[in-house]
Amino acid sequence: MADAGVAGDAGRASSDLVVRASRVLVDGAWQPAAVAVRGGLVVAIEAVDAVLPVHDGGRDVTLPDDEVLMPGVVDTHVHVNEPGRTEWEGFASATRAAAAGGVTTIVDMPLNSIPPTTTVEALELKRAAAGPQSVVDVGFWGGAVPSNLGTGDLRALHEAGVFGFKAFLSPSGVDEFPHLGTDELHAAMREIAAFDGLLIVHAEDPDRLDEAAAALPEGAGGAVYDDFVASRPEAVEQTAIEHVVEALRATGGRAHVLHLSSASALATIRAAKAEGLRLTVETCPHYLTFDQAGIPDGATQYKCCPPIRDAANRELLWAALVDGTIDVVASDHSPSTAELKFAGDGSFDEAWGGIAGLELSFRAVWSGARARGIALETVLGWMSRGTADLVGLGAPRSGGAKGRIEVGAAADLVAFAPDEPFVVDAALLAHRNPVSAFDGAELVGRVGATWVAGVVVDAAAPPARLITRR
Numbered sequence: 001m002a003d004a005g006v007a008g009d010a011g012r013a014s015s016d017l018v019v020r021a022s023r024v025l026v027d028g029a030w031q032p033a034a035v036a037v038r039g040g041l042v043v044a045i046e047a048v049d050a051v052l053p054v055h056d057g058g059r060d061v062t063l064p065d066d067e068v069l070m071p072g073v074v075d076t077h078v079h080v081n082e083p084g085r086t087e088w089e090g091f092a093s094a095t096r097a098a099a100a101g102g103v104t105t106i107v108d109m110p111l112n113s114i115p116p117t118t119t120v121e122a123l124e125l126k127r128a129a130a131g132p133q134s135v136v137d138v139g140f141w142g143g144a145v146p147s148n149l150g151t152g153d154l155r156a157l158h159e160a161g162v163f164g165f166k167a168f169l170s171p172s173g174v175d176e177f178p179h180l181g182t183d184e185l186h187a188a189m190r191e192i193a194a195f196d197g198l199l200i201v202h203a204e205d206p207d208r209l210d211e212a213a214a215a216l217p218e219g220a221g222g223a224v225y226d227d228f229v230a231s232r233p234e235a236v237e238q239t240a241i242e243h244v245v246e247a248l249r250a251t252g253g254r255a256h257v258l259h260l261s262s263a264s265a266l267a268t269i270r271a272a273k274a275e276g277l278r279l280t281v282e283t284c285p286h287y288l289t290f291d292q293a294g295i296p297d298g299a300t301q302y303k304c305c306p307p308i309r310d311a312a313n314r315e316l317l318w319a320a321l322v323d324g325t326i327d328v329v330a331s332d333h334s335p336s337t338a339e340l341k342f343a344g345d346g347s348f349d350e351a352w353g354g355i356a357g358l359e360l361s362f363r364a365v366w367s368g369a370r371a372r373g374i375a376l377e378t379v380l381g382w383m384s385r386g387t388a389d390l391v392g393l394g395a396p397r398s399g400g401a402k403g404r405i406e407v408g409a410a411a412d413l414v415a416f417a418p419d420e421p422f423v424v425d426a427a428l429l430a431h432r433n434p435v436s437a438f439d440g441a442e443l444v445g446r447v448g449a450t451w452v453a454g455v456v457v458d459a460a461a462p463p464a465r466l467i468t469r470r
């Protein structure tokens, strides 16, 4: 923004909302600005003290000096579990947690709800559940499972607006969402490539998992965290990612590796990208925050698949984010009831695998980044702009592009105090079951306010929008 401000004649008409801040992220840089909003869109970005009329009932807000104005986080990996396992998580609680954590858009995973989102009929059930009670924007992934390959369901889901298709290469943890074998992976990628869709992959190899299980000493497992990690070694991810790369090469499709935990797979990923294959990669806040040595035996709130590995591995993930090998960070918020999360009294074999961290995702990554001298705008590149671009929400669209503050973009905005320390109390989090691996963590960052389409999310917030790929 120049002194005179970036345009928008529309800014001269009265606005629904004006937000003024000493630091607003515009064009990748922080600058003082006033952002005017009308009809859910940013309509002008002007000098911080610009005269911008607001209509009756509108608001002109000046953020305190310790708060920046940033684009809302776009979390492309959230398991809401409703309908069917609403006691684990639901749209009301998940979207409240999202807003409290500065997340203005979530894209819901196709499994753990019943039915899973593998047909248009199931997608419509999801939409009916989400529509009336979501306070941030919600979109949906479809699922690719053996039973819907070659049936037309994938194309129908694509045309109905899902953002892509999730597949597992090893058992998913729920019976109603079976994994794909290697041939089925190729078939799914070929079918999805025909309409240039995106396949997102849980990349763990079942044969390597069996080998690792067979190699564990007698009596290993249970509550011993090191044994849990040994049961899912890095080779499990490596082999699965090699299968994804081979499928990309064979089909010319697009694939996105979810929740990368193993740094040893980075060389394969770098080579695939250098070859020009259409591969992108996600990692998650828990892999960037915790490490194996810090996880007590029996602490199954940390159980996730693939597992949290050692500190040296964690630092390699950070480096891979900084150098662009890993593209984005999303929460993989995958809660269950406390009963299931602690099933087996600390046994990693029996507890539900999934980390509940939607509300803390952005602040956990920011806290880790800040400690490593990485800038806030860089984190937003991974968690807002990058994730929006991954699913096509960064392009101009009805409702405005997401992941950036610019004229014509969605007015999905967050007031954020980046330097305020706090200690996580899981009991105070808004997601349904008060369990989180982040309980007791010392993080930084306070979300002052969250606006979705220019409307502040508070107790009286109206339902937000369901969004589609187009």
Ligand SMILES: [Zn+2]
Pocket: 077, 079, 109, 332, 333, 334
């Ligand atoms: Zn997941």
